[in-house]
Amino acid sequence: MTGRQLAAWALVALALAVVPVLLPSAFYLGIATHALIFAIMALSLNILIGHGGMTSLGHAVYLGVPAYGVAVMTMQLGWSPVPTILFALALGTATAALFGVLALRASGLGFLMITLALGQVMWGAAYRWVGLTGGDNGIRLSGRPTLFGINLTDAVPFYIFVALILFMALFCLWQLDRSAFGACLRGTRDQPRRMRMLGHDVWRIRWTAFVLAGFWGSVSGVLYCYDYQYVSPAALSLPQSAEALLMVVLGGAGTLAGPVVGAIVITAIKTIVSSYVDRWYTLLGLTFIIVVSVMPTGLVPGIAAWVKGRRA
Amino acid sequence: MTVPALQITQLAKSFGGVAATRGVSLTIMPGERRLLIGPNGAGKTTLFNQIAGDFLPDSGSIELFGETITRLPTRKRVHMGLGRTYQVLTLFPRDTFLHNVALSLIGSEGGGWSAWGALKHRSAMLEQAEQALVGVGLGQAAHRRVSETSYGERRRLELAMALAQKPRLLLLDEPLAGLSAEERETVRVLLEQIPRDVTIILIEHDMDVALAFADQITLLNFGQVILEGTRAEVIADPRTREVYLGG
Numbered sequence: 001m002t003g004r005q006l007a008a009w010a011l012v013a014l015a016l017a018v019v020p021v022l023l024p025s026a027f028y029l030g031i032a033t034h035a036l037i038f039a040i041m042a043l044s045l046n047i048l049i050g051h052g053g054m055t056s057l058g059h060a061v062y063l064g065v066p067a068y069g070v071a072v073m074t075m076q077l078g079w080s081p082v083p084t085i086l087f088a089l090a091l092g093t094a095t096a097a098l099f100g101v102l103a104l105r106a107s108g109l110g111f112l113m114i115t116l117a118l119g120q121v122m123w124g125a126a127y128r129w130v131g132l133t134g135g136d137n138g139i140r141l142s143g144r145p146t147l148f149g150i151n152l153t154d155a156v157p158f159y160i161f162v163a164l165i166l167f168m169a170l171f172c173l174w175q176l177d178r179s180a181f182g183a184c185l186r187g188t189r190d191q192p193r194r195m196r197m198l199g200h201d202v203w204r205i206r207w208t209a210f211v212l213a214g215f216w217g218s219v220s221g222v223l224y225c226y227d228y229q230y231v232s233p234a235a236l237s238l239p240q241s242a243e244a245l246l247m248v249v250l251g252g253a254g255t256l257a258g259p260v261v262g263a264i265v266i267t268a269i270k271t272i273v274s275s276y277v278d279r280w281y282t283l284l285g286l287t288f289i290i291v292v293s294v295m296p297t298g299l300v301p302g303i304a305a306w307v308k309g310r311r312a
Numbered sequence: 313m314t315v316p317a318l319q320i321t322q323l324a325k326s327f328g329g330v331a332a333t334r335g336v337s338l339t340i341m342p343g344e345r346r347l348l349i350g351p352n353g354a355g356k357t358t359l360f361n362q363i364a365g366d367f368l369p370d371s372g373s374i375e376l377f378g379e380t381i382t383r384l385p386t387r388k389r390v391h392m393g394l395g396r397t398y399q400v401l402t403l404f405p406r407d408t409f410l411h412n413v414a415l416s417l418i419g420s421e422g423g424g425w426s427a428w429g430a431l432k433h434r435s436a437m438l439e440q441a442e443q444a445l446v447g448v449g450l451g452q453a454a455h456r457r458v459s460e461t462s463y464g465e466r467r468r469l470e471l472a473m474a475l476a477q478k479p480r481l482l483l484l485d486e487p488l489a490g491l492s493a494e495e496r497e498t499v500r501v502l503l504e505q506i507p508r509d510v511t512i513i514l515i516e517h518d519m520d521v522a523l524a525f526a527d528q529i530t531l532l533n534f535g536q537v538i539l540e541g542t543r544a545e546v547i548a549d550p551r552t553r554e555v556y557l558g559g
Contacts, residue, residue, distance in 0.1 A: 178430040180418050187404060187415050194402040197364060198419030198473070199390035 012170065016163040026155040033159045035267035036166045037223045042247035042259030043169055044216030049245070050254030051182060052209045053189030055112050058119030059244045061099065062217025064236030065122060066092035067225035071139035072132060081145035088225075089218045096214020100207045107192075116238070123236040138232030145226065152226065162223055166260075169216055174256055176212070185209050246284070250291055252298025261299050315378040317342045317481050317511035318363070323372035325362060325535075332358045333369065334535040340481075340528075342377075343508045347526035348515045349546075349556055355535035356515045357399060360483050363513075364396050365389050376481065390419065395479025397470040399486040399515070403458050409469055410454040413441035413476050420477040444476035445469075448502055464495035471502060481511045488518045496521060523547070531556060 001009075016036075023029045041063055048054045069088035073079040079087070103114040126133045133139065144152040152158045176182045187195045188202045195202050225231050234240060243266065251262025269287060274280040295302025320338040324331070332355050340346050348356045362369050365386035373382045381389050404412050417437050432438070445454050448468040453461060458469070467487060474482060487503065488496050500521045506512065516522035523529075529546040531539040533555045539546055546552055 175428070175430070178432065179428045180414075180431045180434065181428055183407075183411065183415060183431050184418060186407075190404050190406070191402050193366065194398070194404075195415070195419065196366075196386040197390065197396050197398075198416045199387045199421075199477070200415075200419045201387055 009171070013167060016167060019163070020156050020159055029155045029159050031267065031271045033155070033162050033227060034271065035264045036159075036162045037220050037227055038244070038247060038267055039260040039263035040166055040169050040223065041217055041220035041244050042251070042263045043173055043256075044213045044220065045244050046248050046253060046259045047173070047176070047185075047209050047213040047216070049248050050258070051177070051185045051189065052206060054107070054206065054210070055245070056103070056115040056213075057112055057238070057241050057245060058099075058103075058115030058117075059213070059217060060236050060238070060240035061119050061122050062092050062096060062214045063221040063224055063240060063244075064126065064231070064233075065095050066218040066221035067231040067235050068126065068133060068139070070222055070225040071141060071231045074141060074145075075139055076132075081147055084145075085222055088222050089215065092218025092221055093211060093215045096211050096217070097207075100210035100214070104203060104206050104210065116241075119236065119238060119241050123233055123238070126233040126236050133233070136233065138230055138234075141225065141229040144229060158227070162227075165219060165223065169219065170256065170260075173216075177256065181205070181208070246288060250288060250298060252300035252302070255298070255300045258298050258300040265299070314341060316340055316375070317344065317377060318513070319375040319378075320359075320363070321373045321375075323359075323362060323369050323374065325358065325367070325369045332535050333362065335372070336532075336535070336537055338530060338537070338540075340511060340513060342480075342511050344511055345525055345527045346511075346513045347522050347529045348513060348532060349517075349522075349529060349552075350532035350538075351556055354532040356532055357485060358535070359532070360396065360485055360513075360515065363389075363483060364394065387419075390477070393480030394483070395474040395477050395481070396483040397474050397485060397487055399489060401463075401466050401470060403466060403469060403473075405458045408455050408457055409445055409450055409461070409465075409472075410438065410441050412458060412469060413444050413473055414438060416444075416473040416476050417441055441476060444472045447475065448472040449498065464491055464498075467491060467495070467499065468502070471499070475506070479510060481513070482506070484512060484514045484516070486515055486517065488516055488521060500525075 019032050020029055023032055041059070044062065045056065045059045048056050066088035069091040070084055073084040073087055099118050102118065103111055106114055127135060144158060146152065150157055152161055184195070184200055184205050187200070188205050192202050224235065247262035247266050248259050249262070250265060251260065252258030266284065269284055270280060273283055277283060291299060316339045318338065318340040320336055323333050323336045325333040336359060348359070350356055361367060363374060365384060368383060373380060375381065376389060376392055376394060379392065381392065404415065414431065414437060417440060442451065442454055445451055448471050450465060450468055450472060453465055458466060471487060488499055491499060496518065503525060514522060514525065523543055526543055529541065529543055530537055531546060531552055538555060539549055539551050
């Protein structure tokens with residue numbers, strides 16, 4: 001790692017560390033925690049959209065399925081936290097492995113429609129399978145767990161836990177970006193036919209990306225369940241998938257910082273503004289239209305280009 | 313008897329009602345330089361697409377160095393020694409020349425991306441990629457992005473990407489298309505330098521270069537082989553003038 005890269009990572013760690021100092025109230029720190037969890041979800045979706053060129057409208061599956069996994073194992077079977085988390089991650093990732101096989105029968109719009117349909121199937125199952133999921137009422141957890149001797153009930157330890165995982169996710173995805181696999185994935189996005197002619201297994205590259213996205217999505221799903229201590233079909237809904245997509249596009253698909261910025265902006269609008277305005281979806285739509293017309297590639301590349309232009 | 317590099321038997325393919333390839337048979341021996349000529353729409357690129365496996369023929373068979381590849385996926389054909397350049401450039405424009413060749417080398421490893429480490433630490437492979445660029449006279453351009461380079465340089469990059477894989481059979485689809493006289497000369501010399509253990513099938517409309525390069529010529533029209541023979545035979549044949557040279 002070069003000196004500049006090390007400095008950048010130190011800065012990210014510092015930024016994450018000062019948030020609890022700047023936001024002493026548990027309420028605002030809670031909002032910051034929500035934002036970081038959605039940042040992990042958006043980062044995972046960005047593997048598909050930004051690097052793979054595969055736009056999915058069903059990514060809520062990997063938020064909701066592991067979240068239900070945590071809730072069911074904890075509340076109905078009484079599992080302890082570590083096996084519960086491992087199970088939920090495995091469940092979400094296995095779902096991605098299966099759904100990847102189905103969705104990758106198509107690309108482009110076909111891929112989008114299959115992911116959408118699979119998402120709706122899972123949403124419908126959560127809604128109707130009342131015995132397992134509690135249907136519309138969802139499942140409420142009895143509290144946050146104690147992991148490795150640390151009780152995550154309070155806002156500060158839970159925030160630190162989430163921030164550490166986000167940091168890990170950022171680091172892993174940065175590595176992915178620089179790896180031979182990352183290069184191949186972007187190759188299949190830009191020139192799939194050429195990639196085949198160079199001897200690459202395009203399907204396998206895409207499927208691997210889909211499973212990776214499912215794994216990191218599941219990480220956000222586990223955190224989501226512990227954060228809200230509640231899961232309902234809303235976690236699997238189409239608006240939830242669309243929101244994740246919006247975060248990626250708004251922040252800047254294909255960049256590392258973009259999904260994080262997108263998640264923070266949208267969570268801020270959603271949580272803060274919705275306490276003053278009823279129609280926050282309208283506001284979200286307007287924000288999106290404005291950003292996309294001014295900076296079509298998203299906030300992070302847009303601002304970077306703007307700064308560069310002012311310097312020149 | 314030597315096994316042919318490529319043996320195509322009674323290959324046929326139609327799209328809807330249009331027959332693009334009608335019973336084409338071709339035998340190409342190892343080390344041969346074969347030129348495919350024919351008017352636009354004669355089915356030359358369509359034939360390349362079938363050899364490469366972009367789509368499957370309706371009937372007939374294709375053998376590469378004695379092994380049937382008719383229904384194999386493209387990547388397996390590549391691992392058996394098939395290389396190709398495209399008439400329309402298909403490069404990775406946002407990346408450097410070196411990165412483009414690296415993608416080619418990773419592809420020929422066959423699932424070599426199982427190495428999740430940083431690409432820039434794969435120094436042996438990057439060295440090999442750089443050598444491939446030096447081989448086509450692009451050593452200095454290795455770290456330039458494709459989008460910042462000239463069309464002529466991109467044509468040579470196409471060639472470097474194919475040659476880096478050390479193919480045994482190379483399909484060249486109009487490697488001189490759109491080049492200036494000077495650039496044509498550069499590419500002509502590069503093509504001459506390709507060692508004879510690489511078999512080459514060439515589609516090219518620049519007759520000065522193509523005729524000098526080819527040992528054998530196949531004339532295609534309406535998806536059929538009209539004529540096949542040595543350079544002298546094909547040039548002398550009146551049918552060549554009729555369908556192609558525009559008599």
